[in-house]
Amino acid sequence: MSSMWEAGESVTTQAMAQYRKRSGTVYMTNRRLAWVPDGGLAPTISIKHDDIKGLFVSAETAAKVMIKIVEIKPDTSHAFVFTSGNAVKERNDFKDRLSTILAERQIRANVAAGGTGSNGGLSSGGGSPVISDASAPGTPKASAQSRMGPGGVRRGLNGSGPSAELKARFELLKQNKELAMLHKELVMGKHVTEEEFWESRKHLLRNKTAMDQQQKGQSSAWLDLKPETGESNDVKYVMTPQVIHSVCQQYPSIKRAYDNFVPDKLSEAEFWKRYFQSRFFHRSRSGRGANEPDDDIFDKALEEDEEETKSAPKRIKLDHINMLVDLSTTEEDHFESYTTPDSTMAAGKTKESKEAMPLIRRFNRYAQRVLNSTIGPKKPSTGSEPFNINGVERAIVLDDLREQKEASRIILDIQDTRRYFESQGGDLKSSKIAEGEDPADILKRCYEDFTTNEVELNKPFAIPESTFDTLMKNVKANRAKMMPPKDGSQLLPPQLYQEATACHAAGNEILRHFWASTSPDKAAKHMRMVESLKKIRDENVKALMIQASSLGAECLDAMKMMLKPMQSAIQKALKHAETARSKPAITRKLA
Incomplete structure (x- = not known):
C-alpha cells in the first residue's frame, strides 16, 4: 500500500466505506x-485539503452512516457510506479531522487577507466549512443558517481543541436563528x-x-422493526449497530445464538x-401462520425465551432493605382489618392475569x-444492613x-x-382633654352628630343604577388605556419587521461593545x-425608513x-465619544 502515497505523505485515519455502492x-x-x-x-478518488469546500454528515439516527465531501469545483461532491461495525466512531473521526483542516485553512485565509488571525470573521465564499446533520439517508441539504459556519477559532473550551469549539459555535448558530x-x-x-x-457568549459555548x-x-421503548419497501416492491429490514444492540438486549436468547x-x-x-424468516420474529405479529420454516437456531431461542418468561422471577432477599421502607416488617400488625385484599389484583389468580x-x-x-446497562449491575449484598437506632429516631421523631x-x-x-x-x-400630653372641657359635653356632641346623619343600619343600602353605569364606563376606559397599542409586528410586513428586529439587535450589540471599550x-x-x-x-436605519415610508404613513410611524x-x-x-475627543484639546489650551 505504500506505493499509493507520495513521498512524505502519511495516513492519519482510514475506514471501510462504500462509494456509489462499491466497497x-x-x-x-x-x-x-x-x-x-x-x-x-x-x-480512484483523490481530493486535496485545499480543494475541499465543506462537508455534510448524516444524522445519528439515520439508517446509513454517511459523510459527503463538497469540492470547490462547481457541482462536485462525493458521498461515502461507512460499513464497519464501528461506523459511527469512524465517521466522527473523519468529521473532526476535516473540520480542523477547514478551520485552520480559514485562519490562514484571514491572516493573508490582512485580518487578525483567529479573530477573523465568516466567509461567504468557498472557504467556510459546512457541517450538517441530515435527518434521513441520502444527500443532505444545508439550510441558510447551516451555511454560516464560523471561520476563525482559538483554542477550544476546556482544552478540547479548535474543532470542538468550532462545532459548538456552529451548532449554536444553527439552533438559534436570531x-x-x-x-x-x-x-x-x-x-x-x-x-x-x-467573548460575551462563553457561557453559551x-x-x-x-x-x-x-x-x-x-431508550426503554420496546423495539419495533418495520420493513422498508423498495422500488421493485421487495421488503427489506435495515439492521444498524444500534438496532442489533437493541435486539440482543431485548432477547438474551438471540444474543446467545448470535x-x-x-x-x-x-x-x-x-x-x-434467517431471524426475519423464523417463528421467533413472527410470533407477535399479525398474519403469522405455520408457513415459517423450521430453524434449529431460532426455534431453540424461542423455546428458551418462552421458558424464561413462564418462570417466575427469583425471590429477592430483603435483608438489606431499611426497616423504615420495608413493608413486610409490619405485616403481622394488620391481620385484623375491616378490608380484605382484592383477589383480582393478585398476579396469576385470574385467567386474564395468567395470560x-x-x-x-x-x-x-x-x-x-436497560436499567443495569445505565447504572451497572447491582452489587451483591454483603449481609443485612446494621440497624441504626439514631437514624430511625431522626426519621420518626417530630421536633414539634x-x-x-x-x-x-x-x-x-x-x-x-x-x-x-x-x-x-410615649407622650400622653396630646391625648389629654383641654382645660375647661367637660367630658359629658364631648359625648353629647358625638351622639348628636351620629343621630343627625340618619344612618339606618338595619336596612340595606341601595346603590343607584347610574353609579354602576359610571363605574363600568370607567373600567372600560381604563382597560382601553392599559391595552398595548399596535406594534411593528402588526403593522409591518413580516420580512421588514424581521429586518428591523435584526437592525435593533445589531445596534444594541454594538452599543454594548462601545461602552465596554471606553478605557484608554x-x-x-x-x-x-x-x-x-x-x-x-x-x-x-435610513434604508429601513425608506422601505417603511413606501408602505404608508402608518408603517413609517411604526418603524420610528x-x-x-x-x-x-x-x-x-456618539455625543459621549465627541465629548471625550474634545477634552484633551481643551486641556492643552488651558495649560
Missing part, C-alpha cells in the same frame, strides 16, 4: 482524502470580529459543550436473514436490563412534639416599674465601534417607534 477504503492523509476500491492498487442573524449582521458586516462576538458531552441513556454462530458458522447477513403474566415479565426483565427547653436568658430587674411603663407609653487601552476598538454606530445610523430607543442610545453614545 473500498477511505483514507485521510496529511495532504488529501482518498478512496481505494477493494482490490485496487491506486486511489443569534445566526445577529452573527451575520455583525461579523460578516465587519462591525465586530469573531472573537469579540463570542460552555453549556453547549457540556450538553454534547453528556451521554444519552438507552455469539455462538456469528461469524464462525454464519455470516452476519445470513444470521439476520398477561408472560408479557409483564418480559417487559419487567427488559426494563431491568418534643418538650421545648426554655432558652437561657437574663432577667431584667427594674427598680421603679411606674417610671418604666410611663416611658414606654481600548482606543482602537472604541473608534471602530464609533464608525459602526454611524454606519448603523446612516445606512441601516421601533427604532427610536436604539437611535436615542446611538445619539447619546
Whole structure:
C-alpha cells in the first residue's frame, strides 16, 4: 500500500466505506482524502485539503452512516457510506479531522487577507466549512443558517481543541436563528470580529459543550422493526449497530445464538436473514401462520425465551432493605382489618392475569436490563444492613412534639416599674382633654352628630343604577388605556419587521461593545465601534425608513417607534465619544 502515497505523505485515519455502492477504503492523509476500491492498487478518488469546500454528515439516527465531501469545483461532491461495525466512531473521526483542516485553512485565509488571525470573521465564499446533520439517508441539504459556519477559532473550551469549539459555535448558530442573524449582521458586516462576538457568549459555548458531552441513556421503548419497501416492491429490514444492540438486549436468547454462530458458522447477513424468516420474529405479529420454516437456531431461542418468561422471577432477599421502607416488617400488625385484599389484583389468580403474566415479565426483565446497562449491575449484598437506632429516631421523631427547653436568658430587674411603663407609653400630653372641657359635653356632641346623619343600619343600602353605569364606563376606559397599542409586528410586513428586529439587535450589540471599550487601552476598538454606530445610523436605519415610508404613513410611524430607543442610545453614545475627543484639546489650551 505504500506505493499509493507520495513521498512524505502519511495516513492519519482510514475506514471501510462504500462509494456509489462499491466497497473500498477511505483514507485521510496529511495532504488529501482518498478512496481505494477493494482490490485496487491506486486511489480512484483523490481530493486535496485545499480543494475541499465543506462537508455534510448524516444524522445519528439515520439508517446509513454517511459523510459527503463538497469540492470547490462547481457541482462536485462525493458521498461515502461507512460499513464497519464501528461506523459511527469512524465517521466522527473523519468529521473532526476535516473540520480542523477547514478551520485552520480559514485562519490562514484571514491572516493573508490582512485580518487578525483567529479573530477573523465568516466567509461567504468557498472557504467556510459546512457541517450538517441530515435527518434521513441520502444527500443532505444545508439550510441558510447551516451555511454560516464560523471561520476563525482559538483554542477550544476546556482544552478540547479548535474543532470542538468550532462545532459548538456552529451548532449554536444553527439552533438559534436570531443569534445566526445577529452573527451575520455583525461579523460578516465587519462591525465586530469573531472573537469579540463570542467573548460575551462563553457561557453559551460552555453549556453547549457540556450538553454534547453528556451521554444519552438507552431508550426503554420496546423495539419495533418495520420493513422498508423498495422500488421493485421487495421488503427489506435495515439492521444498524444500534438496532442489533437493541435486539440482543431485548432477547438474551438471540444474543446467545448470535455469539455462538456469528461469524464462525454464519455470516452476519445470513444470521439476520434467517431471524426475519423464523417463528421467533413472527410470533407477535399479525398474519403469522405455520408457513415459517423450521430453524434449529431460532426455534431453540424461542423455546428458551418462552421458558424464561413462564418462570417466575427469583425471590429477592430483603435483608438489606431499611426497616423504615420495608413493608413486610409490619405485616403481622394488620391481620385484623375491616378490608380484605382484592383477589383480582393478585398476579396469576385470574385467567386474564395468567395470560398477561408472560408479557409483564418480559417487559419487567427488559426494563431491568436497560436499567443495569445505565447504572451497572447491582452489587451483591454483603449481609443485612446494621440497624441504626439514631437514624430511625431522626426519621420518626417530630421536633414539634418534643418538650421545648426554655432558652437561657437574663432577667431584667427594674427598680421603679411606674417610671418604666410611663416611658414606654410615649407622650400622653396630646391625648389629654383641654382645660375647661367637660367630658359629658364631648359625648353629647358625638351622639348628636351620629343621630343627625340618619344612618339606618338595619336596612340595606341601595346603590343607584347610574353609579354602576359610571363605574363600568370607567373600567372600560381604563382597560382601553392599559391595552398595548399596535406594534411593528402588526403593522409591518413580516420580512421588514424581521429586518428591523435584526437592525435593533445589531445596534444594541454594538452599543454594548462601545461602552465596554471606553478605557484608554481600548482606543482602537472604541473608534471602530464609533464608525459602526454611524454606519448603523446612516445606512441601516435610513434604508429601513425608506422601505417603511413606501408602505404608508402608518408603517413609517411604526418603524420610528421601533427604532427610536436604539437611535436615542446611538445619539447619546456618539455625543459621549465627541465629548471625550474634545477634552484633551481643551486641556492643552488651558495649560
